[in-house]
Amino acid sequence: MQAPDPFILLNQLIVIKEAEQLQQGTALKEHFRETYESLKPINILKSTFKKASSSPNLKSQLTNTAIGMTTGFLAKKLLGGSSSNPLIKLVGTLLGSFVGSKAEDNAEGIKSLGSFLVNKVAGHNSK
Numbered sequence: 001m002q003a004p005d006p007f008i009l010l011n012q013l014i015v016i017k018e019a020e021q022l023q024q025g026t027a028l029k030e031h032f033r034e035t036y037e038s039l040k041p042i043n044i045l046k047s048t049f050k051k052a053s054s055s056p057n058l059k060s061q062l063t064n065t066a067i068g069m070t071t072g073f074l075a076k077k078l079l080g081g082s083s084s085n086p087l088i089k090l091v092g093t094l095l096g097s098f099v100g101s102k103a104e105d106n107a108e109g110i111k112s113l114g115s116f117l118v119n120k121v122a123g124h125n126s127k
Helices: 006-038 041-053 058-081 086-105 107-126
Strands: none
Touching (some): 006 041, 058 107
16 A cells, blocks of 8 residues: 655645635635624614613613603793793702602602592593
């Protein structure tokens, strides 16, 4: 039995390594393209929105925030919105922010109070 020719073995190894290099180069280019696309600002915003919208508590958080903002806005308007005095407007803004943050923290209680009042009003209208 003859020993294999080292030149033939070397050429076969070169062909195998060139094929591996081509495959790895293609994979590297694809990975680079995916990374480049994911770092575009619009794609970052899309992925952030997708993650945020898949949050199970999103609806509850949005409702609580809306309750807090609405309550704060109403408090600001009631406490100093119609005044031309800058000091009263400032106090109204500060109190509105405070009331809004407290309302957001206690949104569940406000929701239950609101549904109770709606039921009472609806009950009085049906009689």
